[in-house]
Amino acid sequence: MNSIIEIKDLSFSYDHEEPKKVLDQVNLTIDQGQWVALIGHNGSGKSTLAKLIDGLLTPTTGTITVAGQTLSEETVWEIRDHIGMVFQNPDNQFIGADVAGDVAFGLENRGVPYEEMHLRVKEALKAVNMEKFAAHEPVRLSGGQKQRVAIAGVLALRPQIVIFDESTSMLDPKGRQEIVALMRRLNKEEGFTVISITHDIDEASLADRIIVLDDGKVIADDAPAKIFSRGNELFKIGLDVPYPERLKHELAHLGVQVPKKYLTEKEMVDWLCQYVLKK
């Protein structure tokens, strides 16, 4: 696999007087086409890391390489073209009279010719399943629909990497499902590298890989099943674990010997039925 993001010995502080760093010696390699979930409690440095990758902040020490180019003042604009960022609350990002206008905004800004722009907007709205809404006013849409339009705006710029920073946290359960399904499709079918910053452990469990940040340090980096089998540790640093792990934890308290291996919901149902129903 080709790596698309390489982070070497990255440290960062907003305030150089402050001895405690916001990011402390972070080393990471993310492969092209990977879906990575970044989890950690509030204030652990997740958004800061995303902003550093996008060149919105400059490392105190260390280097960041995106698509083969090392981030610097000279390369930052080109690198930013490879990266699309989707934030929590799209309400205040809306521009333009209708959905298509909003999606076109970033392209207009970059002087993309009209024909090309038209094509890309159409393509992007199709990718998020909103082509029927092209002429609608953004304010009349549901939360999930607004977030899909914001994502279309990002896709129209044709990035290779899409970073979702808690993009589902303000949505109701239905809106959240829509966005997670879309992330999965963008990654699996359209080949985007996806980095999703999230508190939703069910969303994180769909990723290829989970990176856990705690006070600016990477404390775990592994496949979801491996991460979740360390249930107790996650509890301790204030993170959620998938439901089967929570139930196992309660059962273990009551003296039941539970499997150490991480079980998905379906596997847990199977495991329980096997013993409870056996005569």
Next chain:
Amino acid sequence: MSHTYQVGTPLEEVAVKEVSFEIKNQSFTAIVGHTGSGKSTLLQHLNGLLKPTSGYLTINGHKITPETKNKELGDLRQEVGFVFQFPEAQLFEETVLKDIAFAPKNFGKSEAEALEIAREKAKLVKLPEAVLERSPFELSGGQMRRVAIAGILAMSPKILVLDEPTAGLDPVGRFEMMELFKQLHQKEGLTIILVTHQMNDVANYADHVLVMEEGQLIADTTSKELFSDPSWLKAHHLSLPQTTDFAYQLQQRGISFETLPLTEHELARFLAPKLNQRGKIDG
């Protein structure tokens, strides 16, 4: 009561349609329903921010009809503390303490009295002493929200109304926030009314549940009752608490429950004896 927005314009929208319900003193009520179902509209009637366009409601003895004038609402705004969605957006004072003291000062307390009340409420919502003299904008999201809530509590309301108070917080922040409301309910005797999408929280904290759908009240019940009928919830596209959902899957595979459990603790207590009986378990 009903509420229609922008009556007589092309944008006219019936947001709440002929609902009737009662909330008991010192109860803990959750209001659930999809986005756009009328929850926030309903909520804003409870302290007179909105008035019904037909029908009426009575809160703590104050009757509000479509004709009620704001000045007739008397002490209602003080008796019902209303915490908006993302209340941290409304913080504005230079320090946390001053922000909390703002309301009591406004309601006629002296500077010293107001600061005293602010200290007490900051403690009640578990804000660390160290942050009281800091700017509210330096705090974490969860802490900023606590400051906003302390500011509302500083008016000593009897009823606390909250619109999606845990939205956007991390799991620990959410848990601590819900535990705070539980404490305010149990120890301070406040009536709590909150809107949420988190069915786990409804199961763990609320004794009374109102379900809204397209402006109508489609259920007025207890959480135990509500979650005992998964097919009804599924028909209305509402989710179950995780435990109930999981137990429902077990039920469909042939494990029978008298009533579906609401919390993982309940489910584990049901399963453990059956699993331990099996003796040594491999895995």
